[in-house]
Amino acid sequence: MKYSSTRGKAENCDSAEAIIKGLAADGGLFVPEEFPQVSLQDVEAMVPLSYEERAVKILSLFLTDYTEEELAGCVSRAYGSGKFDTKRRAPVNSMGDFHVLELWHGPTSAFKDMALQLLPQLLSTALPKCGVKEQVLILVATSGDTGKAALEGFADVDQTKIMVFYPQDGVSRIQQLQMLTQQGSNVRVVAVRGNFDDAQSGVKSIFGDKDFAKELFDEGVRLSSANSINWGRLVPQIVYYFSAYADLLAAGTIKTGEKIDFTVPTGNFGDILAAYYAKRMGLPVHKLVCASNANNVLTEFLRTGIYDRKREFFKTITPSMDILISSNLERLLYHVTESAEKVAGWMNDLSETGSYEVDKETLNTIKQLFWADWASDTSTKAEIDAVYRKHNYVMDTHTAVAAKVADKYAEAHADDECPMVIVSTASPYKFNGSVLEALGADIEGMDEFQLLDKLHELSGQDIPKGLAKLRKAEVLHNGSCEAREMKHTVMEFASDNR
Numbered sequence: 001m002k003y004s005s006t007r008g009k010a011e012n013c014d015s016a017e018a019i020i021k022g023l024a025a026d027g028g029l030f031v032p033e034e035f036p037q038v039s040l041q042d043v044e045a046m047v048p049l050s051y052e053e054r055a056v057k058i059l060s061l062f063l064t065d066y067t068e069e070e071l072a073g074c075v076s077r078a079y080g081s082g083k084f085d086t087k088r089r090a091p092v093n094s095m096g097d098f099h100v101l102e103l104w105h106g107p108t109s110a111f112k113d114m115a116l117q118l119l120p121q122l123l124s125t126a127l128p129k130c131g132v133k134e135q136v137l138i139l140v141a142t143s144g145d146t147g148k149a150a151l152e153g154f155a156d157v158d159q160t161k162i163m164v165f166y167p168q169d170g171v172s173r174i175q176q177l178q179m180l181t182q183q184g185s186n187v188r189v190v191a192v193r194g195n196f197d198d199a200q201s202g203v204k205s206i207f208g209d210k211d212f213a214k215e216l217f218d219e220g221v222r223l224s225s226a227n228s229i230n231w232g233r234l235v236p237q238i239v240y241y242f243s244a245y246a247d248l249l250a251a252g253t254i255k256t257g258e259k260i261d262f263t264v265p266t267g268n269f270g271d272i273l274a275a276y277y278a279k280r281m282g283l284p285v286h287k288l289v290c291a292s293n294a295n296n297v298l299t300e301f302l303r304t305g306i307y308d309r310k311r312e313f314f315k316t317i318t319p320s321m322d323i324l325i326s327s328n329l330e331r332l333l334y335h336v337t338e339s340a341e342k343v344a345g346w347m348n349d350l351s352e353t354g355s356y357e358v359d360k361e362t363l364n365t366i367k368q369l370f371w372a373d374w375a376s377d378t379s380t381k382a383e384i385d386a387v388y389r390k391h392n393y394v395m396d397t398h399t400a401v402a403a404k405v406a407d408k409y410a411e412a413h414a415d416d417e418c419p420m421v422i423v424s425t426a427s428p429y430k431f432n433g434s435v436l437e438a439l440g441a442d443i444e445g446m447d448e449f450q451l452l453d454k455l456h457e458l459s460g461q462d463i464p465k466g467l468a469k470l471r472k473a474e475v476l477h478n479g480s481c482e483a484r485e486m487k488h489t490v491m492e493f494a495s496d497n498r
């Protein structure tokens with residue numbers, strides 16, 4: 001399987017190379033040249049398989065330049081060995097006709113683990129394939145969750161190092177502790193004395209500095225990023241849609257071939273795009289419902305065909321969806337139009353004017369498959385409370401946005417009888433303050449650990465290991481720097497070969 005750029009002006013390559021490069025040379029995103037097909041028999045055959053075995057089946061269709069043994073090794077290092085707190089890795093939790101696909105049983109309690117556990121393994125396996133001798137240094141600027149998930153994924157992975165910059169006063173105490181206690185011989189965490197934008201601009205300017213890249217190269221190091229447009233982050237996400245279908249078959253909820261709907265809480269459009277891939281590969285999916293928060297640029301786009309980032313930015317109780325540019329949408333546009341020229345034009349409009357509008361035909365194709373709506377913070381909290389009362393099940397805020405929008409979809413489509421699966425992207429413990437407020441608990445003056453205990457009292461669910469152990473974990477990183485010193489800090493870490 002070859003990969004091409006959504007903007008059509010870069011050379012095609014194998015998946016290993018696409019994963020090492022991240023972004024195509026013309027600024028586009030790598031896409032597979034075709035959708036491999038999975039028959040209903042193949043899907044049925046997944047029923048008795050473990051999550052890891054299901055993953056190898058799907059991955060081997062796309063990553064044809066990896067051997068099956070290599071993929072099995074990658075998958076077992078990513079999802080095996082006690083990193084997940086459930087044997088089923090991505091279980092479907094069904095309460096009557098309320099089905100929740102839980103993607104937060106990994107080490108950092110959020111769905112980013114599903115991809116960031118596997119990407120480092122795919123990358124490390126790709127390096128010798130492509131004759132890369134240098135060490136790869138992953139740089140991340142984080143406002144919280146991605147940094148920790150990337151650290152967990154890259155810790156002690158061969159031929160890689162990872163350095164994470166976070167704004168000193170810009171992350172929660174739990175998020176900070178999660179990062180500062182990170183173990184691994186190849187990891188470094190640094191507080192930037194500034195805000196998230198300072199940290200992010202610092203990392204961007206390092207990536208853009210050709211002279212600096214040359215200096216690093218002389219030290220035997222090349223830079224890379226782990227962001228969500230990398231093909232190696234998208235492909236692991238296709239697996240859990242197939243896995244969810246197999247689980248529903250196993251439970252007798254559906255019969256082979258019966259269609260299901262998914263509602264996905266969406267930010268960068270990566271998670272829901274993976275569902276689109278699954279559908280194109282033959283998984284019986286009817287509607288994909290795109291759920292947004294008050295930053296509802298995608299709701300507008302999927303309804304009108306106009307993408308306009310020139311709007312007010314809201315800070316919500318679903319911070320992982322506070323996004324105005326959904327980068328992975330570019331891949332959908334490419335697959336729908338099959339025209340790199342059109343996509344390049346729209347992306348050019350977006351960067352020059354802040355908006356673009358797709359043609360009627362493209363919009364109609366998109367609308368046949370996608371439906372979109374959004375939920376305010378107030379209705380998201382009400383949804384957490386309502387679902388708790390009805391099912392005795394506590395959802396995180398992001399999941400609740402999806403649940404609320406799924407309700408709206410159901411109201412508008414009484415004729416759709418397909419089972420709806422809500423995609424759940426974080427453990428409620430990860431956003432415990434907002435969740436407890438939604439449940440009407442009095443949390444005045446509580447610290448983060450008291451909040452964990454309080455939520456445990458209410459929900460009865462175990463506190464995730466990774467969060468519980470923070471109470472006693474040793475702080476291993478104490479570095480900090482000014483934003484203007486970041487380059488220097490990177491060089492120090494790059495040339496430290498202990």
Ligand SMILES: *Cc1c(COP(=O)(O)O)cnc(C)c1O
Pocket residue numbers: 110111112145228265266267268269270271272320321398425426
């Ligand atoms: C990243 C994230 C999302 C959004 O996923 P995208 O792939 O960016 O659309 C939703 N919820 C949580 C908890 C996340 O961490």
